[in-house]
Amino acid sequence: MRFSTLFAPTTKEAPKDAILPSHIYLVRGGFVSQIGSGIYNFLPLGKMVLDKIKTVVKEEMDKSSAQETQLGFVTPSELWKESGRYHKFGKELLRFTDRKENEFVLGPTHEEAMVDLVRSRVKSYKQLPLHLYQINTKFRDEARPRYGLLRGREFLMKDGYSFHEDSQDLEREFIQMEKTYGQILDRLGLEYRVVEADSGAIGGSGSKELMVLADNGEDDIVVCDSCDYAANIEAAKRAGKPIDTQNLEMSAGDFHTPDVTTIDALSVFFKVDSTSTVKAVVKKAIYEESEELVIFFICGDSELQETKAQSLCQAIELVDVDAETLKQKGIVAGFIGPEIKDVTCFVDVELKDRENLICGANKVDYHTVGYSFKDKDFTFADLITVEEDDTCSCCGGILKITKGIEVGHIFQLGDTYSKALNATFLDRNGKAQPYVMGTYGIGVSRLVAVVIEQHHDEKGCLWTPETSPFALTIIVSNIKDEAQRTFAESLYAQLKAVGMNVLLDDRGERFGFKMKDFELLGFPKAVIVGKGLVEGEVQIVDRKTLEKQTVSKDEIFQKLMDK
RNA sequence: CGGAGUGUAGCGCAGUCUGGUUAGCGCACCUGGUUUGGGACCAGGGGGUCGAAGGUUCGAAUCCUUUCACUCCGACCA
Numbered sequence A: 001m002r003f004s005t006l007f008a009p010t011t012k013e014a015p016k017d018a019i020l021p022s023h024i025y026l027v028r029g030g031f032v033s034q035i036g037s038g039i040y041n042f043l044p045l046g047k048m049v050l051d052k053i054k055t056v057v058k059e060e061m062d063k064s065s066a067q068e069t070q071l072g073f074v075t076p077s078e079l080w081k082e083s084g085r086y087h088k089f090g091k092e093l094l095r096f097t098d099r100k101e102n103e104f105v106l107g108p109t110h111e112e113a114m115v116d117l118v119r120s121r122v123k124s125y126k127q128l129p130l131h132l133y134q135i136n137t138k139f140r141d142e143a144r145p146r147y148g149l150l151r152g153r154e155f156l157m158k159d160g161y162s163f164h165e166d167s168q169d170l171e172r173e174f175i176q177m178e179k180t181y182g183q184i185l186d187r188l189g190l191e192y193r194v195v196e197a198d199s200g201a202i203g204g205s206g207s208k209e210l211m212v213l214a215d216n217g218e219d220d221i222v223v224c225d226s227c228d229y230a231a232n233i234e235a236a237k238r239a240g241k242p243i244d245t246q247n248l249e250m251s252a253g254d255f256h257t258p259d260v261t262t263i264d265a266l267s268v269f270f271k272v273d274s275t276s277t278v279k280a281v282v283k284k285a286i287y288e289e290s291e292e293l294v295i296f297f298i299c300g301d302s303e304l305q306e307t308k309a310q311s312l313c314q315a316i317e318l319v320d321v322d323a324e325t326l327k328q329k330g331i332v333a334g335f336i337g338p339e340i341k342d343v344t345c346f347v348d349v350e351l352k353d354r355e356n357l358i359c360g361a362n363k364v365d366y367h368t369v370g371y372s373f374k375d376k377d378f379t380f381a382d383l384i385t386v387e388e389d390d391t392c393s394c395c396g397g398i399l400k401i402t403k404g405i406e407v408g409h410i411f412q413l414g415d416t417y418s419k420a421l422n423a424t425f426l427d428r429n430g431k432a433q434p435y436v437m438g439t440y441g442i443g444v445s446r447l448v449a450v451v452i453e454q455h456h457d458e459k460g461c462l463w464t465p466e467t468s469p470f471a472l473t474i475i476v477s478n479i480k481d482e483a484q485r486t487f488a489e490s491l492y493a494q495l496k497a498v499g500m501n502v503l504l505d506d507r508g509e510r511f512g513f514k515m516k517d518f519e520l521l522g523f524p525k526a527v528i529v530g531k532g533l534v535e536g537e538v539q540i541v542d543r544k545t546l547e548k549q550t551v552s553k554d555e556i557f558q559k560l561m562d563k
Numbered sequence B: 001c002g003g004a005g006u007g008u009a010g011c012g013c014a015g016u017c018u019g020g021u022u023a024g025c026g027c028a029c030c031u032g033g034u035u036u037g038g039g040a041c042c043a044g045g046g047g048g049u050c051g052a053a054g055g056u057u058c059g060a061a062u063c064c065u066u067u068c069a070c071u072c073c074g075a076c077c078a
Helices: A021-028 A044-063 A077-083 A111-119 A167-188 A263-270 A306-312 A323-328 A416-420 A444-454 A482-497 A511-521 A531-535 A556-562
Strands: A032-036 A039-042 A074-076 A095-097 A103-106 A130-139 A154-164 A192-196 A205-213 A219-224 A230-232 A253-256 A278-286 A291-299 A317-320 A344-348 A357-360 A366-371 A379-381 A399-414 A424-426 A432-434 A436-443 A472-476 A502-505 A525-529 A537-542 A548-552
Touching (some): A021 A444, A074 A077, A077 A103, A111 A154, A111 A416, A154 A444, A167 A205, A192 A219, A205 A219, A278 A306, A416 A436, A472 A482, A472 A511, A482 A531, A548 A556
Parallel strands (some): A192 A230, A472 A502, A472 A525
Antiparallel strands (some): A032 A039, A130 A154, A205 A399, A278 A291, A424 A432, A525 A537, A537 A548
16 A cells, blocks of 8 residues: 555644544544544544454454354334333434334344344254354444544444353353453453453343453453452452451440431541441432332441442432432431331341441431341342452452453343243253343444554554554655665565555655654554665664664565564 | 533634624645755645524624534443
């Protein structure tokens, strides 16, 4: 490819709203351009990267014996109504009607469509397992798209769906996919962690996310400093803290505690550590057809993890409650205790069997001292947010919190969708069973940005070998210099002849201009054909280190071949 | 969805408060010339329904109303 004919409009200035390196450099380098909120065009260079990533994903998927398909981007609403997600999915699902007033959605994911494709055609266990995938455009009408390609509304995703006769076989595929995804990210040159995740609205058991480590990640992930444990903050567990069995120097009972409404004030008032107090968090749980108040009790020094809380009460949403609502329900804010009547309560599992605690007495200005959860009939569950330096529940190591960008998510779905869509096969006993399913996603267009988030410097992009649009740029310092031009042309022809993906910068620009573009665009290396040529010398520049190495013009071809 | 902003040339912005020449600047672009190892210089040039609609006015980028788009903070986010 000749740079003089390449459509790669580079700019010196970044768009004003670009904050992240990936956003800035991808736009400045002419890889992508925004056309609408959360919608991006891929220009030739961006498309090359996208295709490279697609190819890696496809090759690894095919190697794992999944088969590629391509489903309609536009899906009839009927299917979504059948699975029940038409209403559940919310406003992110873009719905519209055609000229005949038939309803459709733009596919944000394709469980329904894929199950529909398979259900009428796979009727026997002999046809299982089956894993079908596609690399296709998705649309999610995000409330607030941002960060360039990282959080677009329209994006390219590889989504795969596997069908099995039982959960053992699903598990085998799940492990296989974790391995496959790892191979994909390794090839792309990304540093990542596989973390345990919340399964969210999609349902199902066992779910893991593949997180690429990057400072600008949107997700907090918890990693152990001494074992393999890693989890999304939404799902992370910790070992229970050692209980400080301090004896409260007062007898049990209700104490007058005027205006003591916070945990801090409470521990000061009684001169105890906050680990001896019980915190009550009230939320309104929103369900499809109803709503109710729910109270979560956790240890005073902990924070509620809302995702855990939400999935525990199976609500669509948890929202904060204002003081007025509490009053109407007869709940006294600041003095809420577990012995409250007529409200759904959940208690963190770390409080199970704890004794000698201080909690609200459910009346204004009173707290109960010496409260015990022993033998109490509550629903105990994991409710707390893991914090930095907590103890790992697997090995006793120290947990650290770091930032990650979710690039893949794999689920053991089970039969949620096959049941809902009445998709069954005949098992070995001739009995109809719903398929046991897995679903696996990987954000292909997001990966374009993720590579840059992890690989860039203050000058521009640093594409990894498998993602770079070109392996090499030949920079002709002065295109009007006949000797330079001739030599560069012949080297270009030679390298192309052996199949190297090489770009010849033959533009009539000055040296500095072309170097800046090289640095911005981030191809792994460049050969400079310049004033050294009269001495028979050219230079190789490494993009990462920016080191220049002088090489004889007669040896340059071989040198490039050796690497 | 709540809060806050911004829309003027391809990009980045000034002008709007206080209405009044031909709407301006930098980058980019075109022509000619000089330059050619770190985003060159000189000269000339092209490019605008001032987001849209309506209103006020002798006169609107500027004031008023409506509307659309985009962005930021937050909530949300398989």
